[in-house]
């Protein structure tokens with residue numbers, strides 16, 4: 001997928017200036033208009049280029065469209081010399097949530113418009129929440145109509161602060177604010193002489209600079225098989241008995257020669273060859289590309305199977321937890337409801353086992369008493385499927401983590417879902433709802449999770465942060481990996497399984513601290529991304545803030561510091577399986593904060609963290 005193609009999602013009502021803004025972007029950027037763009041796309045396709053693949057547009061909730069639901073989302077295209085943009089523009093009326101789910105499900109950037117006169121309103125919050133739920137990695141907040149408030153810096157800052165306070169409760173990776181006037185054109189494409197105090201980028205410049213390439217999951221190779229090609233003389237291959245597998249790569253990178261495993265059968269083989277859309281053999285295939293894959297061995301594979309790497313498999317299971325957005329008029333989601341669940345390339349029967357809560361999109365309040373979901377409502381459900389699903393959490397992979405529910409009688413799509421993870425059930429044990437609510441406590445807690453190599457500085461920075469927090473009167477507690485291994489985690493070693501359990505326990509304890517109103521500062525190597533993601537998930541599920549801090553000290557520097565002499569021992573072969581040397585360390589994809597040695601000594605690094613926490 002070309003990283004110079006950026007998908008934007010915007011939403012709003014008629015009077016907040018959205019149409020003017022889009023018009024302004026198209027006009028001032030002297031954009032190539034729709035028909036031109038289509039012509040270019042056609043030409044590039046004829047030439048076998050994948051560059052302007054407009055089919056990308058239909059990636060999002062494709063199954064839904066196959067069901068024939070009309071969704072009110074208008075797509076517009078424009079291009080600058082640097083990038084091409086597709087805007088999914090959804091109107092802000094009653095169907096808003098449903099449309100937004102459709103329009104933003106594949107977006108790279110969410111554009112939120114705030115009227116400078118009105119400030120942050122319900123709709124701004126709802127839009128931001130949905131964008132974060134849908135995992136849109138970047139959010140640009142345009143404070144519009146600055147001309148109506150005299151281009152006042154104070155007004156812009158006031159709105160920015162208010163929005164930030166709300167956004168802290170959400171999962172937003174990258175948040176920027178631009179003061180604009182779509183009407184006069186200030187800061188949309190060209191800099192504004194009326195707002196000399198604003199030193200940031202113009203909106204278009206920001207959109208051109210957003211770093212989208214690293215958002216794509218290039219690690220977890222996933223290829224859901226869509227169809228089997230048993231060809232005798234197709235455009236792909238002429239030889240007799242050829243068998244290939246067609247579909248769209250849903251994550252990671254595949255290359256000829258790669259070891260792969262086919263699920264659910266579990267058979268392993270190698271990739272023999274890969275063909276791109278025009279039937280040309282290619283040496284690498286990335287997420288988003290439609291390809292045909294040939295394997296080295298004859299294995300019985302059908303539609304709905306998934307090809308992945310042997311040591312990086314998705315979850316396999318029939319019980320999943322998910323957030324769903326109910327999209328049907330006149331029908332409701334209820335516990336025990338039965339549907340067809342369409343997930344990647346498979347369809348299975350599914351039952352709603354329970355509705356855990358309904359979420360008020362405006363206040364983020366969870367109504368645990370709710371017994372149904374109606375049109376545009378969002379809730380957390382537990383589902384059971386008749387055959388196991390091969391899935392990832394939506395947060396990790398938007399393709400293998402999303403699904404739609406189809407009503408068998410009407411054959412229409414009734415819900416879009418995002419899997420939060422496998423459902424964990426504890427037989428014969430009930431959950432007691434606490435009597436004390438979080439806001440009744442004197443302080444609000446959170447978890448600050450420091451990950452990095454041994455010797456990177458996690459413990460030193462963590463201890464300094466704890467000291468500063470406590471000195472300023474805030475309850476904080478350092479949970480240091482070394483120390484935990486003397487008690488709670490005694491007996492755990494450094495195998496993959498033991499590290500996983502080590503991280504899980506520390507994460508559960510941190511969550512309890514955070515729930516109790518304490519700032520839990522955790523310093524643990526926690527080398528596996530998936531393990532850290534699970535900890536983020538349990539915090540998010542509990543409505544708690546989780547800050548992932550990557551202490552990004554290069555291996556050479558850590559080995560040079562070697563405060564415990566462990567690198568020397570590992571290099572001498574006295575200890576094995578040492579992180580960074582002969583054991584893996586998976587750096588975070590999108591840490592909330594990165595600390596590097598050039599940021600200063602541990603005290604300076606702790607100060608950066610403190611600023612961030614105080615946000």
Ligand SMILES: Nc1ncnc2c1ncn2[C@@H]1O[C@H](COP(=O)(O)OS(=O)(=O)O)[C@@H](OP(=O)(O)O)[C@H]1O
Pocket residue numbers: 453454455459481482485494498499500502503523524525526527564566575576577578579583
């Ligand atoms: N094989 C191997 N690999 C990595 N680290 C090792 C190993 N053996 C012992 N140690 C020491 O244990 C500390 C790491 O413990 P953690 O609990 O943070 O590790 S993990 O999160 O479970 O990976 C780590 O502490 P820090 O240096 O503070 O990171 C090491 O001192």
Ligand SMILES: Nc1ncnc2c1ncn2[C@@H]1O[C@H](COP(=O)(O)OP(=O)(O)O)[C@@H](O)[C@H]1O
Pocket residue numbers: 452453454455456457458459460461523561563596597600601602605
């Ligand atoms: N930013 C920094 N600049 C210089 N030295 C540092 C910095 N951060 C940590 N150190 C030093 O490096 C060593 C790192 O040790 P430690 O904090 O135990 O790391 P970890 O907990 O990640 O294993 C300590 O001796 C510490 O004083």
